[in-house]
Every structure is written in structure tokens, then in C-alpha cells.
Amino acid sequence: MHSIKLDLSIAAPGILLLLIAFVLPVTGILVLGIENVEGSFTSAHLVKFLTDPFYLAIAWRTVKLSLIITAICFVAGFPLAYIMARGGPKSRLWLLIAITLPLMTSVVVRTFGWMVILGRGGLVPQALNMLGLVNRNFTLMQTETAIVVGMVQVLFPFMVLSILGVVTKIDRRLEEAARVMGCSFIQAMRSVVLPLAMPGVVAGSLLVFTLSASYFITPTLLGGTRLPVLASSIYETATKTLDWHFAAAQSIVLLIGVLALLVPYTRLSGKANG
Known part of the structure; x- marks a missing residue:
């Protein structure tokens, strides 16, 4: 009992x-998303998102x-x-x-x-133009390819470091x-290696997926207004149309989507680790 009280006192801050x-x-956002202007609860904002093909396309993208x-x-x-x-310590460093x-x-x-x-x-x-694959006016800006390239560069370390922490603990004698x-x-x-490294692969995949789904700056700058994602749509709704209730409803959809991945993983990993 004393240990529990000590742990709680340390974790309190x-x-x-x-x-x-x-x-x-987050609680304030959740409440705002199911409220109307008068302050009463409504599902109209969520229904608007789930029935509008434009916003469903944003969610799918x-x-x-x-x-x-x-x-x-x-x-x-x-x-x-x-x-x-x-690898050796020097190359790893x-x-x-x-x-x-x-x-x-x-x-x-x-x-x-x-x-x-x-x-x-x-x-x-320019390189593609020199190879004769595209014309001089070709650009990758405002394309899904640009978003993917930029986001991979941003989130790649999270995947590598998550897997690295698990692979370093795998006994080399199993491979031998x-x-x-x-x-x-x-x-x-x-x-041998991949099954034993799955905890790191799953953790890294969840980290990369959730971060990429909620990222705002990189998709907005590289994709532009032609290719909005859910995070940029929330920003546009909140700052330009000033519809905070609908922006909060979109935030609810994003949060539920992330939790739909995190909750099963938490339960499965809890069972696997006792």
C-alpha cells in the first residue's frame, strides 16, 4: 500500500x-462537436460530415x-x-x-x-525532364505524391527507432x-527476426499512422487546397468559415478513427504481455 501511494505521489504532476x-x-472539443448554437445537444454536425461526399472523400484521402x-x-x-x-557501435552511432x-x-x-x-x-x-519523362512545366507540387514524400521524410525516424529498440534485444543465436x-x-x-520484431513494427506503424493522419503543416504546404486532408479541413473550417461546431465534429471523427486503432492494439499487447 505504501508503494502504491508513493507511485501515485510521483505520478501526480x-x-x-x-x-x-x-x-x-479534448473534452471541450467533444462537447462542442455535439452542441448547436443554442447550447443543446445535436448530432447534426456529425451527420453532415458522414453524409457529405466531399468530407467523406477527405476522410478517405x-x-x-x-x-x-x-x-x-x-x-x-x-x-x-x-x-x-x-552493425558495429561506430556505424550504429x-x-x-x-x-x-x-x-x-x-x-x-x-x-x-x-x-x-x-x-x-x-x-x-528537372531530372525527370532531362530523362525525357516529363515536359518542362512538370511539377510534383499539389499532388498526393508530394504529400507522401514529405510525410515519409518527417515520420521515417519514428518507425526506425521503434523497430530498432526491439531488434537489438533479439538474440543473434536464433538467427544463427x-x-x-x-x-x-x-x-x-x-x-525468425520479423515475428520477434513485430511489437516494434506494430508500435512504429501505429505511431506513424496516427501522426500522419493528424498532421497539418506538411500536407497543407505540399498538397495545397486541391488535396485537403482531415487536419487541414478542420483548420480551414475553424479559421475561415468560423464554424467551430463543425470543426469540432470533424475532430471527433479523427479522434474516433485514431482510437479505433489504438484500443485494439492496447488490449492485444496487454494480453500478450500478461
Whole structure:
């Protein structure tokens, strides 16, 4: 009992900060989304979102791009995390610096950099033009490709670091045993390393998916007004049309979508870890 009281006293500041900075604002948003101007409860705002093809298309675009971004981060991040885990301390240190260094740079600065690279006359369009694949006026700006490229660069470290923490704990002798039993390197990776690394893969995938689904700056700058995602739609509704109730209703949809992924994962991981 004394240990429980001590744990609660230590955790009290963090719990208080969480209540003030997260629970109370989110509760206010939830209430605002199911209220009308008169202050009575209504589902009209949620019904408007769920029955309007324009907003449903925004929701689908958000989910689709988030899934693509997550898949690319996993395909590229798992091999890199494995190399970092199995490499020497020196190479691991330099790779870790290369992975974490972009996190020390503002997302806005990195996004503007992609705007220069992907825009008309940028490095990528010029290279494609020199290869004869596109014309001189080609640009990748305001396309889903630009959003995916920018978001992968922003969220890639989260996937790598999540997988790295798990792969470093996998005993190398398990891989050696698989190779001795006749498995090729790819078979050992698929049959031994990947199943044991799944907690890191799932954690990284959930982190990347939820962050990409709720990201605002990068999709807005690279996709523009032609390709709004749910976060940018919420911002536009709240700041330009000043319809706070409908913006809050969109926030409810986004929150429910994220919780729909997090809650099953929490329960499954809780059962797996006792």
C-alpha cells in the first residue's frame, strides 16, 4: 500500500499536466462537436460530415495516404533498423545521428525544402525532364505524391527507432540456428527476426499512422487546397468559415478513427504481455 501511494505521489504532476493539457481541451472539443448554437445537444454536425461526399472523400484521402506512408516507412525502415542493430557501435552511432538529425530541424523548414525540390524547376522535375519523362512545366507540387514524400521524410525516424529498440534485444543465436538448419538469410529474416520484431513494427506503424493522419503543416504546404486532408479541413473550417461546431465534429471523427486503432492494439499487447 505504501508503494502504491508513493507511485501515485510521483505520478501526480504528470497526471495533473495530462488532465490540464489534454483531457480538458479534448473534452471541450467533444462537447462542442455535439452542441448547436443554442447550447443543446445535436448530432447534426456529425451527420453532415458522414453524409457529405466531399468530407467523406477527405476522410478517405487521409486514411489512404496514412496507410501508404506507413507501408513505405516499414518497407524502408525495417532493413535499416536491422542493419543498425547488427552493425558495429561506430556505424550504429553514425546511422543513429543521420536518423535523428532531421528531428532537430523544424518541420516547416524541411517542408519548404521539399517545395523547392519538387516544385516547377526543382531538382526532381528537372531530372525527370532531362530523362525525357516529363515536359518542362512538370511539377510534383499539389499532388498526393508530394504529400507522401514529405510525410515519409518527417515520420521515417519514428518507425526506425521503434523497430530498432526491439531488434537489438533479439538474440543473434536464433538467427544463427535458423541458418544452420538450412534457412537462407531471407528465410531467417522472415521466419525468425520479423515475428520477434513485430511489437516494434506494430508500435512504429501505429505511431506513424496516427501522426500522419493528424498532421497539418506538411500536407497543407505540399498538397495545397486541391488535396485537403482531415487536419487541414478542420483548420480551414475553424479559421475561415468560423464554424467551430463543425470543426469540432470533424475532430471527433479523427479522434474516433485514431482510437479505433489504438484500443485494439492496447488490449492485444496487454494480453500478450500478461
